[in-house]
Amino acid sequence: MTLAYGFAFLSLCVVGCFILIKYAGKIKDIVKGSIRRKIALTFAAVAFTTSAIGLYFGYLGSYHLLKTIVSESIYHESFLLSRAVERIISEEIEDVRTYTDILLPSELSKNTVSPTAGMTEREKQKYFSEMDNKWEQASPEGSLHEQYLDSDISRSLEKAVKEDTGLLELFVTDAPGGLIAASGKTSGFYQGDELWWQRAIELEKNEFFIGGIEFDDSSGAYGITAALCLYNDNGDKTGVVKAVLDAKRLFKPLQSLGADQKKRIYIIDLKGDELFSPLFEGGLAQESPVIKEQFKGLIESGKSFDTLNLKGEINAKSFVAVQKIHNDFLRSSEVKWRFVMVQKNSEVFLPLKLLLIQAAVLAIVLLILLSAGIYFLSGYLSGPIKKFNTSVSRISAGNREHRVEIHTGDEIEELADNFNKMVDALVRTTVSLDELMAEVNERKRIEGELQESREYLKQKTTDLEAALEESSKTRSRMISMLDDNNQTRLKLEQSLKELKETQKMLIQSEKLVSLGHLVSEMAHEVNNPLMIISSRIQLMQMGDLKPEDREDSLGIIEKQCYRARDIIQRLLKFSKPSTTGSEEIDVNVPIEEALNLLEHQYMLENISIERNYAKDLPPVKLNKNEIEEVFLNLMKNAAEAMPDGGKITVTTSRFKDKVRVVFKDTGEGIPQRIINNIFDPFFTTKKEGTGLGLSVCYGIIKGHRGSLDYESVKGEGTSAVITLPRADKTS
């Protein structure tokens, strides 16, 4: 049995391992997560396994211990009870002997002559069969009853049966087998043909015959037949006495001797094949032939104890103990009785099973409580790690000053300290690298400056030397040159011309610098239309647009192409040398042309124009196309500053040696914070603007050696003021 359980446990372990290996991935997923969870789950798994194994072995041990104790106790109890059975039967038989010894001899001696004395065997047979017939038909009031059942001896027998509850029946026959006296009516008159009688007549003086347990018809109860042979003083056989013992009453005292309700007691007569249970309701368990067979099997195997899976009425696994009933007279009568005691396994092990369930419930409750406890406690362990993680994230996001702050006094604190040291080292290295780079750049700059100073000094020295040489030359030539003023004037003019050339180059170079800046900005400005064009084309290629939208897209693309072209053209205009194509004209002329151009467009829809031109202005040397663009731009700006309509006043006037042009609008004015930026290339406040307009204008006016300024009063309007030199004062 133990082996079977062990094997089952082992196979369970193998199946468990198999599941563990097969579903390792899934188990990993379940365990995946915070350290707290891992610790709690691991603890739960270990604790569960330990408790399960503990409970299993505890139960197994208790089971075997209990089984041993119970089997021992049942065996001993059955032994004691079998001895009790022996004693009860002995006592009852002693009682019968006493009755026969005391009652019978004196009565029988009165009537020593047998009715069959002197008869032949044939006559005897005839007599007995006649008597049997008469006995069967005899009425209770008849003479036959009076003769045999109402005699003194019969009455004393009846009295004995009444007084002794263990007796069912008591009667006496003479030596040939005919009835002499009885406690009640017997089944027949002639008893000599009965087996028990034939065995009893052969008995010695002190011997007994004991029959099997049988149902006695006349008394209606289970009875045990006991018989003995009667001898007279001369040693002759005078008759046979039969006593029927009430089996159920006989064994009643067993109940008080220790067989409680849970244990069942059986007495088996192996020879008579009968099964009798004195404590069974209904006496003989004739309805349980299967149980009988099982008991007989156990007895034949020679064992005195076993657990059997009993069938029939009990129908349960049970402990069964068997004891022989020893007695001298039983042995001489060849009666084989066995005492059997039965107790159901389930009754024995019920308390143990209840205990196991209690222990399992307690273990599960403790397991849950402990796991929860461990989960919360392990927070102390994983908390610092989480904190560490947060700090590392902050540092890795670029916060160089941040450090990990953990004071748990364990390995994590050690790790945090070392990590902080590492970060310190890294930060130091980075900082020193930055410093090094700065130093290198500073040195390069100083070297450059030094080089420039050196060259400047060299140049100065050369100039000084040249000047000295020139002065000495001049001094030597002074006298001759004084005579020739014309030559000197020519030289002066030459110098002036050179000077102007240099100045022009200087302006051009400044322009180149701002041009470089402009080109990089232009790239940015052109990239917007390019982005629009490229994304529209990509959307069309990838089929993101509906067919009806494709036409619009083509329109957008074309528009953006022109936009890019315009940006580039404006820049080209700005970079062109500005003195080509100049003519001397009245400044009112390009103004009027620009106005005409504007009025043909939608630009001036809600805006009135007031022309305030001065007559007889001196001509100005102008590049007409360029100056027209300036005027156009300024008036466009003025119009855009008045989205709800307004007035533009154009005033021209003479101002000293210059001509002044003012465009005044009635808009909101330019906010103070941006007034210094308005000439910067690409500075714009408009959604669709390029930011090039005013910077280009500024460039053009500068090219004409004029000036462009804005005056603005918040809420009243803005004036763009242009001054241009008179044509005759230009050169």
Add this chain to the structure above:
Amino acid sequence: MSKNKLLIVDDEVEISEALSIFFRNRGFDVIVENDSEKVVGVVRQEQGIDLIIMDIKMPGLSGIDIFKQIRDMNIEVPVLFLTGSIAWAKYINVLKEYGVQEYHFVDKPVTLNFLLEKVNMILKNREGPFE
């Protein structure tokens, strides 16, 4: 899975429109804002913006100003700068303390599929362990 929500900020209506067509067709939820002054308000009000694609040079507030204002309000939504400027390297220095790196900038004009890859990469990284 819910849609990823993009905010596209560009003063050029045509650009923001093309981008919104592109991203909407690829399963994104797209909001567009063309006025730079309103972007911060939109970010504050809208729930669950996953990524902002933003121009830098705009009238009014620049993309850089907007970015700083958003971060100073402790809103950690990732921002991808889409700029035509060829000299955006200087902005990395300015925004270094916010963890902005070179891959947060994309040049105009851009291949839309490249932009999509970049957007997906940033969205994926955002779900990483350190965010």
